[in-house]
Amino acid sequence: MTTVIQNVRVFDSAGLSEPREVIFGDVLIADAATEAGVVIDAAGATLLPGLIDAHVHTVLGRVDLQNLAQWGVTTGLDMAAWPLEFVNAMRHEADVAQIFSATVPAVGPGGNHAKMPGFPADGVVTTPAEARSFVERRVADGADWIKIVTEAAPPAGMDQPTVNAIVQAAHEHGLLVVAHSITTGAFRVAIEAGVDVSTHAPLDAVLDDELVARMREMAMVSVPTLTMMEGTAQLFAARGLRYENARDSVVKFYEAGIRILTGTDANSAPGAPFGPKHGESLHHEFELLVQAGLTPVEVLTGATSLSADTFNLKDRGAVMPGKRADLVLVDGDPTTDITVTRNIRGVWIAGERVR
Numbered sequence: 001m002t003t004v005i006q007n008v009r010v011f012d013s014a015g016l017s018e019p020r021e022v023i024f025g026d027v028l029i030a031d032a033a034t035e036a037g038v039v040i041d042a043a044g045a046t047l048l049p050g051l052i053d054a055h056v057h058t059v060l061g062r063v064d065l066q067n068l069a070q071w072g073v074t075t076g077l078d079m080a081a082w083p084l085e086f087v088n089a090m091r092h093e094a095d096v097a098q099i100f101s102a103t104v105p106a107v108g109p110g111g112n113h114a115k116m117p118g119f120p121a122d123g124v125v126t127t128p129a130e131a132r133s134f135v136e137r138r139v140a141d142g143a144d145w146i147k148i149v150t151e152a153a154p155p156a157g158m159d160q161p162t163v164n165a166i167v168q169a170a171h172e173h174g175l176l177v178v179a180h181s182i183t184t185g186a187f188r189v190a191i192e193a194g195v196d197v198s199t200h201a202p203l204d205a206v207l208d209d210e211l212v213a214r215m216r217e218m219a220m221v222s223v224p225t226l227t228m229m230e231g232t233a234q235l236f237a238a239r240g241l242r243y244e245n246a247r248d249s250v251v252k253f254y255e256a257g258i259r260i261l262t263g264t265d266a267n268s269a270p271g272a273p274f275g276p277k278h279g280e281s282l283h284h285e286f287e288l289l290v291q292a293g294l295t296p297v298e299v300l301t302g303a304t305s306l307s308a309d310t311f312n313l314k315d316r317g318a319v320m321p322g323k324r325a326d327l328v329l330v331d332g333d334p335t336t337d338i339t340v341t342r343n344i345r346g347v348w349i350a351g352e353r354v355r
């Protein structure tokens with residue numbers, strides 16, 4: 001069935017269009033050659049590409065994906081999930097947010113992640129030889145990218161040659177590498193290894209200028225997950241972790257011209273120290289990024305075309321003929337007031353309206 005949205009301003013990285021008509025079936029189409037099934041007058045509203053949360057976890061399965069969709073998040077980039085049967089089932093859930101997944105992440109032998117109940121032994125990597133076989137297994141699993149957890153030093157974290165070997169092997173397979181780093185030492189390991197995307201932001205100190213300059217030179221992309229850093233800092237303030245360190249690092253990234261994507265670390269894992277809520281938390285992340293100095297247009301670009309480009313999702317991220325009809329309609333103008341993204345009037349996934 002074809003849907004026509006009339007009198008709507010359309011968001012892209014340049015801002016908002018004049019009011020116009022947008023027509024779609026399961027993909028966006030150029031003109032109304034086919035008869036319209038549904039016509040919606042959207043005067044005063046803004047149409048955005050479906051939002052992308054560039055850091056989620058889907059522990060509870062379909063209910064997490066439903067919550068994402070209700071809040072306009074039509075794509076979730078899952079940064080660690082197992083077992084593979086669960087991941088593959090999640091990939092095929094219909095009428096909810098679509099996920100892409102790292103599957104099992106690589107962690108060092110003695111860190112917090114390796115001690116998580118149920119963490120697969122398969123993800124513990126201690127030598128460069130194990131690094132290569134780890135990447136081979138993820139390729140066999142159909143992982144969409146490789147996720148690693150960097151920590152400052154062994155024995156908790158993987159040593160530098162092991163991290164380097166993972167990055168090299170992933171790149172030989174044409175896969176991006178995303179590194180979880182929450183301390184300056186962990187950032188240094190990730191930068192030395194040449195990872196493509198860094199997720200989280202340091203809570204122990206503001207990242208120093210030298211490391212920020214190197215991130216810029218290597219075109220590393222940041223998914224700072226300020227929502228998660230805010231929640232974690234509140235829980236662990238007694239250990240000297242401060243949200244302001246994460247926020248001020250993001251200010252530096254922004255001033256250096258490092259590309260910033262929107263991710264939350266949304267998770268519903270029972271027992272996780274802090275669990276941003278699927279969907280709703282992305283709108284909070286938008287607000288935190290605006291507070292760190294990004295413009296609303298830059299934040300929304302990070303949630304749409306920039307995330308799609310970074311993760312090579314060619315079928316989405318823009319309201320353009322030929323792209324998937326993953327769409328969010330909000331009342332008002334989110335380019336002047338970012339909180340408007342919460343005023344959701346409609347969400348479509350591959351042209352089907354989410355109920």
Ligand SMILES: [Zn+2]
Pocket residue numbers: 055056057079265
């Ligand atoms: Zn995470």
